[in-house]
Amino acid sequence: MTTISARPATSTEPTEVAPVDAVAPRSKMWTFKLVLLLGSMCAIGAFTTDTYLPSLPEVARDLATTEASAQFTITATLIGGALGQFIIGPLSDRFGRRAPVMIGLLVHIVASLACIAVMDVVPLIGLRIIQGVGNAAAGVTAMAIIRDRLTGSEASAVLSRLMLVIGVAPMLAPTIGGVIAQVWGWRAVFAFLALFGVALLAIVWKFMPETLPPTQRLTSTREVTSSYKVLVRDRTFIALALLPGLTMAAIFSYVAASPFVIRVGYGLTESQFALLFALVGLGLVVGAQVNAALVRKFSPIRLLRLATPAVMVLALAVFLVTVTGFGGLPGLIVPMWLMFAVASMVSPNASALALQRHGERAGSAAALIGVSQSGVAALVAPLVLVLGGTTAAMGTVILGSAVVSFLVVISTGAYRRGGWATSLA
Numbered sequence: 001m002t003t004i005s006a007r008p009a010t011s012t013e014p015t016e017v018a019p020v021d022a023v024a025p026r027s028k029m030w031t032f033k034l035v036l037l038l039g040s041m042c043a044i045g046a047f048t049t050d051t052y053l054p055s056l057p058e059v060a061r062d063l064a065t066t067e068a069s070a071q072f073t074i075t076a077t078l079i080g081g082a083l084g085q086f087i088i089g090p091l092s093d094r095f096g097r098r099a100p101v102m103i104g105l106l107v108h109i110v111a112s113l114a115c116i117a118v119m120d121v122v123p124l125i126g127l128r129i130i131q132g133v134g135n136a137a138a139g140v141t142a143m144a145i146i147r148d149r150l151t152g153s154e155a156s157a158v159l160s161r162l163m164l165v166i167g168v169a170p171m172l173a174p175t176i177g178g179v180i181a182q183v184w185g186w187r188a189v190f191a192f193l194a195l196f197g198v199a200l201l202a203i204v205w206k207f208m209p210e211t212l213p214p215t216q217r218l219t220s221t222r223e224v225t226s227s228y229k230v231l232v233r234d235r236t237f238i239a240l241a242l243l244p245g246l247t248m249a250a251i252f253s254y255v256a257a258s259p260f261v262i263r264v265g266y267g268l269t270e271s272q273f274a275l276l277f278a279l280v281g282l283g284l285v286v287g288a289q290v291n292a293a294l295v296r297k298f299s300p301i302r303l304l305r306l307a308t309p310a311v312m313v314l315a316l317a318v319f320l321v322t323v324t325g326f327g328g329l330p331g332l333i334v335p336m337w338l339m340f341a342v343a344s345m346v347s348p349n350a351s352a353l354a355l356q357r358h359g360e361r362a363g364s365a366a367a368l369i370g371v372s373q374s375g376v377a378a379l380v381a382p383l384v385l386v387l388g389g390t391t392a393a394m395g396t397v398i399l400g401s402a403v404v405s406f407l408v409v410i411s412t413g414a415y416r417r418g419g420w421a422t423s424l425a
Contacts, residue, residue: 051177052073054178080135144211246408314342
């Protein structure tokens with residue numbers, strides 16, 4: 001039987017605490033349908049971004065704005081996601097998991113519908129921030145639900161399985177968005193996203209269980225506001241929480257720049273770009289599923305020790321290709337695919353180790369991890385355009401993110417004697 005960790009009464013240290021009994025068996029809890037639901041909740045943010053990606057050049061032209069401003073409508077969603085998770089995480093520890101996610105999905109639906117009517121890029125940026133706030137509720141709640149039930153290797157395995165669902169976004173979303181934009185225009189993409197939100201809201205209302213009973217919730221405003229104070233004092237947690245953000249920064253440097261650097265730079269059509277984008281996204285899915293199998297035999301920290309230097313080496317290869325142009329487009333995509341496949345092993349293992357340290361405030365912990373993913377990516381990805389918006393600029397930002405990730409893992413003590421076995425708990 002899987003148990004929920006009880007919250008200590010006064011301690012602010014990350015500790016393993018006594019279980020309680022009022023929970024469902026794991027065989028009943030972790031069904032395929034629930035993993036699919038949690039994966040969809042995590043994927044709504046990526047789907048909101050990737051469905052819209054092929055339309056960026058058309059958005060810039062239709063709204064009479066610059067490529068940088070059009071690209072910032074992507075970054076705006078990440079900013080909203082970071083803000084939303086920062087607020088919603090502690091609230092989910094106070095009021096449970098179901099209410100915050102349903103309110104967040106309603107916000108996503110309203111913002112998506114409002115995006116249809118915009119006539120200027122500035123209100124579009126504002127609405128995309130609001131859209132990101134709404135999406136954040138679904139993502140942070142899904143991660144908190146996982147920590148309510150699982151820790152360590154089991155949590156890492158489930159997070160990796162979720163990538164099978166999340167990975168559908170980069171494979172299908174650009175194609176869907178491209179077809180919709182080609183037939184009805186880019187505004188119709190937002191009508192589709194509103195319908196997606198309505199469908200997910202109905203499924204959450206019907207099928208998502210409440211995994212945080214009232215007896216396990218934070219009971220006062222003071223406890224809610226002090227959650228982040230406890231978390232930021234844990235340096236190892238902060239280091240682990242930064243890793244998904246740095247990984248997302250590398251990925252999003254490619255995502256945000258690809259419509260201009262790859263589609264326009266290599267003269268691809270919308271359908272060709274969508275196919276290429278799906279191919280690279282497949283690397284994330286394959287790597288995550290390999291990780292789900294490996295964590296059954298090796299600890300998350302051991303896999304983290306191997307994955308981060310491997311990502312750095314592959315990022316160096318990507319950088320060299322972007323600088324020299326060696327191999328053309330295939331020469332860029334092959335190391336990029338391999339890098340993303342290995343990078344997809346970093347986030348689930350780092351997240352599982354970080355969440356394991358603070359099960360009594362899983363919502364807040366999941367929020368800080370989510371803030372890292374959205375916030376760091378939002379800060380780093382625009383550097384591609386700051387550095388000139390070229391293929392070489394993209395390679396530079398990707399390599400920089402990979403190097404910093406490796407240094408962060410070193411700071412956790414993972415490479416000290418005995419680091420193969422430690423869980424950093």
